[in-house]
Amino acid sequence: MVSQLQSSSKLIYPESDGKPMADNTEQFRWIVIIQQNLDWLFANDPNVFVAGDLLWYPVEGNNALCTAPDVLVVFGRPKGKRGSYQQWQEGNIPPQVVFEILSPSNKLTEMNKKQVFYNRYGVEEYYLYDPEHSDLSGWLRVDGALDVIDPIENWVSPRLGIRFDLSGPELQIYRPDGQRFLSYVEIAQQAEQERQRAEQERQRAEQERQRAERLAERLRELGVDPDQITG
Structure with missing residues (x-):
């Protein structure tokens, strides 16, 4: 596609292409799972930027040349709000x-x-997932061009360190520490289970404290100083 370049410093780079983020619930679910889990994975690194459905403009002066990956990851750029990813304002670092x-x-x-x-604008790793058929394809930059990853089963991303498992009915992605990528519902359920376990432990400790106080009081009634008793 040939586009006429504009040199005006006031050129506007739209923040939306007018297209929906997702066409159905399954596509949306996977976009959120991957984006949120990657954001979580790199939460403590201030120089890894993760975004979903963000327009990427690789060339200054050409606002017709853009695309919006479902999820993109940029190493070497700070976290923060962006209306679009304008590469020339980001140290010329592509996702x-x-x-x-x-x-x-x-x-x-x-x-x-x-x-x-x-391929043209410098992506190092490109992954394409079809949730309807549980089919994953991937490409890795080799000798300056994206080359197909084959086989991709149990492939570990060189940049992200995550592993792709296609042995089940749908794709499973694992963090470098072996934890599986979770949905928000699964994360919330785990957090609630941890909260309930912590509350049960607190109640158990409180019951033990009350039992010890009752025992100490009973010993005092019998004329025994509980503080003088050694185990």
């Missing part, structure tokens, strides 16, 4: 890792264009 989640409305031509875009 190193991008994810796309397929939906029934995605056309082969559209996805081919995205792959060409990612």
Whole structure:
């Protein structure tokens, strides 16, 4: 696609392409799972930026040249709010890792264009997941170009350190520490279980304290100083 470049310093780079983030609940679920878990994985690194459905403009002066990966990860750029990712304002660092989640409305031509875009503008790792068929494809930059990852089963991302497991009915992604990527519901359920366990432990400790106080009081009634008793 040929686009006319504009040199105006007032050129506007839109923050939306007018397209929905997702076409269905399954596509949206996977976008959120991957984006949120990666954000969590790199939460303590101030120089890893993770975003979902953010327009990426690789070339200054061309506001027609852009795409919005479902999830992108940029190493070497600070966290923070952005209306779009304008590469020339980001140390000219392109997203190193991008994810796309397929939906029934995605056309082969559209996805081919995205792959060409990612190859041309410096993406190091590109992952494409089809949740309907539990099919994952991946490409890794080798000798200056994206090359297909084969096999991808149990592949570990060089940049992210995460592992892809396709042995079950749907994709499972594992953190470097072996923990599985979780949905928000699963994370909330785990947090609630931990809260309940902590409350049970608190109640048990309180019951033990009260029992000890009752015993000490009984000993005092018998004329025995509980503080003088050694175990």
